[in-house]
Amino acid sequence: MEKVSHKLSLLWLNYKKNKAIYWMALPVVLYFLVFKYLPMYGAIIAFKDYSVGKGIWGSDWVGLQHFRDFFQSYYFWRILKNTLVLSFYQLLFGFPAPILLALLLNELRNEIFKRTVQTVSYIPHFISIVVICGMIVDFSSRDGLFNTIIEYFGGQSSALLSDPANFRTMYTASSIWQELGFSSIIYLAALSGINPELYDAANVDGASRLRQVWHITLPGIIPMILILLILRIGGLMEIGFEKIILLYNPNVYDTADVISTFVYRKGISESAEFSYTTAVGLFQSVINFTLLVGANRLSKAVSNTKLF
Amino acid sequence: MRIKRSLGERLFGGANAILMTGLIIVTLYPLLHVLNASFSDSGQLMAHRGLLLFPKGLTLESYKLVLSNPNILSGYRNTIFIVVVGTALNLLFTILGAYTLSRKSFMLRNPIMLAIVFTMFFNGGIIPSYLLINNTLHMGNSLWALIIPGLISSYNLIIMRTSFQEISESLLESARMDGAGEMLILWRIVVPLSMPVVAVMILFYGVSHWNSWFGAILYIRDRNLFPLQLVLREILIQNSTDSMTTGASAVDKEAIGESVKYATVMVATLPILFIYPFLQKYFVKGVMIGAIKE
Numbered sequence: 001m002e003k004v005s006h007k008l009s010l011l012w013l014n015y016k017k018n019k020a021i022y023w024m025a026l027p028v029v030l031y032f033l034v035f036k037y038l039p040m041y042g043a044i045i046a047f048k049d050y051s052v053g054k055g056i057w058g059s060d061w062v063g064l065q066h067f068r069d070f071f072q073s074y075y076f077w078r079i080l081k082n083t084l085v086l087s088f089y090q091l092l093f094g095f096p097a098p099i100l101l102a103l104l105l106n107e108l109r110n111e112i113f114k115r116t117v118q119t120v121s122y123i124p125h126f127i128s129i130v131v132i133c134g135m136i137v138d139f140s141s142r143d144g145l146f147n148t149i150i151e152y153f154g155g156q157s158s159a160l161l162s163d164p165a166n167f168r169t170m171y172t173a174s175s176i177w178q179e180l181g182f183s184s185i186i187y188l189a190a191l192s193g194i195n196p197e198l199y200d201a202a203n204v205d206g207a208s209r210l211r212q213v214w215h216i217t218l219p220g221i222i223p224m225i226l227i228l229l230i231l232r233i234g235g236l237m238e239i240g241f242e243k244i245i246l247l248y249n250p251n252v253y254d255t256a257d258v259i260s261t262f263v264y265r266k267g268i269s270e271s272a273e274f275s276y277t278t279a280v281g282l283f284q285s286v287i288n289f290t291l292l293v294g295a296n297r298l299s300k301a302v303s304n305t306k307l308f
Numbered sequence: 309m310r311i312k313r314s315l316g317e318r319l320f321g322g323a324n325a326i327l328m329t330g331l332i333i334v335t336l337y338p339l340l341h342v343l344n345a346s347f348s349d350s351g352q353l354m355a356h357r358g359l360l361l362f363p364k365g366l367t368l369e370s371y372k373l374v375l376s377n378p379n380i381l382s383g384y385r386n387t388i389f390i391v392v393v394g395t396a397l398n399l400l401f402t403i404l405g406a407y408t409l410s411r412k413s414f415m416l417r418n419p420i421m422l423a424i425v426f427t428m429f430f431n432g433g434i435i436p437s438y439l440l441i442n443n444t445l446h447m448g449n450s451l452w453a454l455i456i457p458g459l460i461s462s463y464n465l466i467i468m469r470t471s472f473q474e475i476s477e478s479l480l481e482s483a484r485m486d487g488a489g490e491m492l493i494l495w496r497i498v499v500p501l502s503m504p505v506v507a508v509m510i511l512f513y514g515v516s517h518w519n520s521w522f523g524a525i526l527y528i529r530d531r532n533l534f535p536l537q538l539v540l541r542e543i544l545i546q547n548s549t550d551s552m553t554t555g556a557s558a559v560d561k562e563a564i565g566e567s568v569k570y571a572t573v574m575v576a577t578l579p580i581l582f583i584y585p586f587l588q589k590y591f592v593k594g595v596m597i598g599a600i601k602e
Contacts, residue, residue, distance in 0.1 A: 010415070011415055011416075014413075014414075014415040015415075017413070018411070018413055018414060018490075020489055020490035020491065021408050021411055021413070021414045021490055022414075022416075024404050024407065024408050024490060024491070024494075025404070025405070025408035025409070025414070025416070025420065027401065027404060028401060028404055028405035028408065028409075028420075028460065029420060031401060031459050031460055032423065032424055032427060032460070034440075035437070035440075035456075035457050035459075036427040036431065036432075037423075037427070038432075038436075038440055039431065039432030039433065039436035039437040039440055040430070040431065040432040040436075041432070041436075042432055042436030042437075042439060042440055043432040043433055043436050045435075045436065045439075052443060101331075104324055104327065104328065105328070107320070107321070107324055108324065108325070108328065109321065110325075113325070113328070116332070117328045117331060117332060119585075119588060120331075120332045120335050120336055121331060121332075121335055122588070122591075123335065123336075123339070123581070123584065124335060126515055126519075126580050126581075126584060127519075127577055127580070128518070128519035128520075128521070128537055128540075128576065128577070129519065129521075130519075130521050130537045130540045130541050130544065130545070130576075131540065131544070131573050131576055131577055133544070133545060134540065134541075134543075134544025134545055134569070134573060135338055135342060135573065137544065137545055138544070138569065139338070143357060145338075145341060145359075148357055148359070177334070177335070180331075181335070182595075185592055185595045185596070186595055186596075189595070189596040208314075208316075208317075209317050209320070234429060242521075242522050245522075246541065246545055260434070263433070263434055263435065264434065267434070267435045267438070268434075268435070268438060268526065274435055274439065277435050278433055278435040278436060281433030281434055281435055282433055284433075285430060285431060285432075285433060288429075288430075289429055289430050292429055308425075
């Protein structure tokens with residue numbers, strides 16, 4: 001008790017000395033309270049039968065009912081599987097791609113060529129997802145660009161986007177196309193931070209380029225790779241759903257419907273099952289957070305790199 | 309000193325260069341295809357199959373249709389409002405947060421920072437946020453719903469705070485001795501010294517406002533308030549080009565619709581592609597500031 005009052009009086013002194021700072025921080029604190037923390041409070045409707053009239057607090061408690069309904073529903077396995085598979089594809093193909101690009105760019109001797117590749121590869125990042133998806137839809141149509149190429153190589157043209165078998169490939173490939181260059185910036189920055197003397201020493205020792213990549217370049221960017229990997233794993237259940245909403249249609253729900261798109265459909269666009277979909281969303285957030293903390297622990301244990 | 313390269317190294321170098329050239333082609337070709345198609349005559353475009361290396365029958369017809377379409381025009385107007393007002397408010401709030409959280413004398417600095425970082429990893433979810441903005445704050449169907457809920461990006465706040473922390477404390481202290489208040493110090497000393505980071509923030513916030521559409525789908529019901537990307541979505545994804553092809557026959561409609569789509573893509577993307585070369589050095593720097601230190 002005494003400790004608390006001591007702290008409070010220190011805080012009061014600090015406030016009197018730095019009044020201006022406190023007042024300047026107020027709008028920022030309010031912003032986070034209202035738009036980030038109030039929704040966390042609002043998430044308790046996952047345990048209630050929320051009705052707009054009664055409000056968040058006034059609605060009746062139902063305990064874990066919505067979670068039980070979700071786990072037993074037909075959709076549970078479908079959207080869980082789709083979310084994990086799409087995320088896993090992104091992790092397996094999308095995560096190493098920019099690392100590989102950065103390593104290859106690093107080996108280019110011609111500075112102008114290197115800059116050109118970089119400049120071009122960043123462009124797609126700045127194009128809106130609506131336009132990207134518009135292009136995908138157009139190129140995938142029966143007489144679109146992709147089918148032309150498929151036919152050229154002796155394949156059959158088909159309505160690419162209405163076939164569930166194609167969705168994951170399309171999603172993953174287009175994401176890599178869009179973000180490959182921009183994501184590599186971070187690794188290039190890490191690469192430029194490696195001490196050049198290490199390479200000189202390796203040259204003197206007669207190490208080949210490949211050995212130098214293996215023993216100097218890679219270890220130099222491993223901490224960066226691990227941090228980004230932790231973040232990726234923490235977001236494993238969160239997949240870029242804006243793109244899915246733009247690309248999917250009921251024909252491909254079998255492979256395309258993920259947790260977030262399901263929440264959006266059942267909670268906002270098609271029906272308004274607020275409590276149920278909040279429970280589904282909360283399930284996703286909790287798993288995400290657990291994965292993040294787990295990945296962070298693991299990384300700390302194996303390599304001493306950690307996010308927090 | 310240049311060490312002679314072995315055969316293996318030269319082979320690798322050659323293969324690498326070919327691969328990188330391939331990357332350039334794969335990245336640029338789809339954009340070139342759209343550009344060519346947008347200048348093409350709609351009839352010839354429909355008949356054509358395969359790669360487009362040049363426009364088919366150069367014409368500006370589809371651009372005329374797009375730029376005279378009322379939906380596109382109001383979309384442009386709304387988006388420009390969101391980009392300008394939104395980015396200005398983003399900057400103001402982010403600068404205030406970054407400055408106060410970079411002052412060592414501010415006792416609540418660490419707990420507030422922790423609370424902010426926590427929100428990057430855990431959130432209440434889409435439905436509670438939607439209910440708050442739409443039902444509790446009654447911001448639905450107004451452009452403010454696309455601006456206010458996103459006033460600060462925690463990631464950008466951290467980047468800016470890192471940069472503010474590097475300004476020497478003694479410089480600020482001497483200004484304080486001369487009787488400058490915190491606001492004056494912030495706007496006259498700290499912000500001018502941090503212009504590269506401010507430029508990065510303008511770019512990050514501005515591009516994200518320009519490209520965003522999902523907020524509008526949640527909150528905007530009035531067609532006159534649709535931002536450009538939502539109009540684009542109707543034209544590109546839902547394939548409704550009717551508003552631009554009124555009066556044409558069904559066959560013509562389909563043909564014109566095709567080239568109109570491509571022109572629409574260009575109209576929505578060109579502004580960003582035009583400013584892109586001027587901003588490149590800034591965003592590279594921004595990503596690096598955000599990445600290296602923390």
